[in-house]
Every structure is written in C-alpha cells, then in structure tokens.
Amino acid sequence: MAHVVLRNLVKTYGPHTAVNNVSLTVNDGEFVALVGPSGCGKTTTLNLVAGLIPITSGDISIGDRVVNDVDPKNRDIAMVFQNYALYPQKTVYKNLAFPLQMRRLPRDEIDRKVKEAARVLDMTHLLERKPRELSGGQQQRVALGRALVRDPAVFLMDEPLSNLDAKLRVQMRSEIKRFHQDLEATIIYVTHDQLEAVTMADKMAVMNGGFLQQYDSPAQVFNHPVNMFVASFIGSPAMSLIPLEASSANGRTVLTGEEGWSIELSPHNARKVERSTTKKVVLGARHSTIKLSTSPVPGAIPAKAYTVEPTGDITFVQALLSGAVVNISVPPTMPVAPDQPIWLEFDQERMHLFDGATEMALEAD
C-alpha cells in the first residue's frame, strides 16, 4: 500500500477551474472520502490521480514516485466505478481472472489470487455464476474483487454504491469498510453522500467549487467545521445557520435576532465574536443542541413551530428565527403541533459562530 500526495493540483477546462489548487496527503492504509455537492470537482480530482485526464498544474505522487507523466496502467492503482461493467458472458471467476490474464500472470498464480479475493469478499460460492445471475450487491462485490486481485498500491472508487438500493447501500458500506480494515488498503473514495463519507472514512476532504474546504477526520469536520459551507453540508438535517447582530456593552456581548430577542453569550463565545470582521454574526446549531419547551422559560427565545416531522425515534420540529429555518429534534412523546408557540434555548458549549462577512468559523484563540 502507498501514500498519495497531491500538491497544488489544478485542472482547468477553458475558463472554468474544476480543481483549484488542491493539496492533501493520503497516508498509507488510509481511507479518504472526497465529498461535496455535484460539480465540486471530486470526480475530476480522482481522475487526475488515476491519470485518466491530464493535469493543468501541480504534482501527484503515489508512493515515492511523482506520477504526473506516468500512464494510468503503470500507476499501480485499481478503480471501482458505479457502473461496474462486468463482462456479461464470463463467469465471476473469469471476470476476476481476466485482468490478470491480460498481465500474463502464470495460471496457478491467477487461480490463487482469484480464490483469495473470493474468500475475502465472501463470494466463493458465486464463482461459477454469470453476472446476470447475481444481485446488484453481489455484482458490486465482483467489481471490488476485480480491483482486489490486481493488488494495487491504491484503490480509487467513484460512487461505487450509488446504483444500489438504500438497504444494500448500507450493507455494502460496512463491507467496504471491512475490506479496508482487513487489507489495510489505501482508498480514495468519491461520494456526494456525506453520511457515507462520515461512516466509512478515516478522513474527509470536503470540496466546493473546486476548492478543498476542509481535510480532517469526520469527527473533527462535524464538530469543528471551518466555515459555513462545511457546517451546512455535513450532518443531517443540516446545521441551522441563523444570521444575527452582535453588540457589546458593559462587558456583555449579545446576539440579537430580527424579531428583537437576544442571547447573552458566555465569555468564551464573546471572545469568538470579538474576532468577527463585522457585526453580522451567524449562529450555527445542530438539531440536538437546541432545547425546545412548550411553555415559557426565562431567557428562552419565543418562536412558533412551523412543521413537525415524526421519524420514529426522533421528531423534527422546524421553526423560523431571524429569517432562517431552524431544525430541532425532540422526543416523539413531546406534544408539538404546527403553529404552536415554542421556546428555544441554544447550548452555549455546543454552538458554532461564524463571521457573517467571511463565513469562516470564529475561534476564541
């Protein structure tokens, strides 16, 4: 297995910059998810690593070798795509063996590698079947197996689960994670599904508009998003982002909403707000960090429930505050109905504060 280093990677198409100065290191055996909305440059980045498209500027290393000018077939990578493109006329065994035959490996070595891959992916019993006799999940496993037999330095996966139904996706998610752990494989995995990235990856590279926004562990990205884009992209339902006005007097700092209510900030949060380049400060709160009461509470913000969505374990309530939609989760037993008055309290320890002009997270030190 090998590490992969991207240095100041740029890809332009005419006037459009698809990948804009991206630098990151994927360590040996690490599972990195490239994640972001459609068009953010994830697939382009993966294809640059694969060598399927030429880079405009920057460097890519795989292991200790700069591969900018190395042919895809000599980069020691294996790709797994969403349409797994198995050979329909060949059995699973032959689908797995074919790339090795192309490389003219001895027959007994091919046999050993195919059987080993089948064992790892728990599909020994499927080896004599044709692809049409397999479920979608089984076909995807064969596609993984075909990458595995090549014993590459790096696996590159582009939305490999997006053609599967929701249940199978969850199951295959665990299988790929297991595959990664067992093989200690270096994997770069593209997905637009932030939940897939959070559950599988050691690190997430969150992209937007060709720029790398944040590169860190899922926990760090979730708990310490560097800007409003990352805050709203990671987590479901999305973090609520409420535009407020900051003011300080007599040693107290408050944030005031459009409706005239205000929150007095803790000293720690007040120090963050001091760093803002503008009085416009955006309060970010995840649904589980907002306390909802159905009767007045001193200091709580009065609002009105807008929608109420029971999901079984949790009920999501939406309210409008200062022009923003706020998501709150409550126990399903709590009696809340649309248009009912509610009172909201934000957890000062777990709230996020962003500079309203730069949209960057505000930090105290």
Ligand SMILES: Nc1ncnc2c1ncn2[C@@H]1O[C@H](COP(=O)(O)OP(=O)(O)OP(=O)(O)O)[C@@H](O)[C@H]1O
């Ligand atoms: N061959 C091309 N010619 C011109 N523009 C391209 C080409 N390939 C990609 N782009 C543009 O580059 C940007 C990044 O595309 P890319 O496919 O990397 O996005 P993505 O994040 O993988 O999106 P998706 O999740 O929709 O696949 C997009 O704006 C896209 O339109």
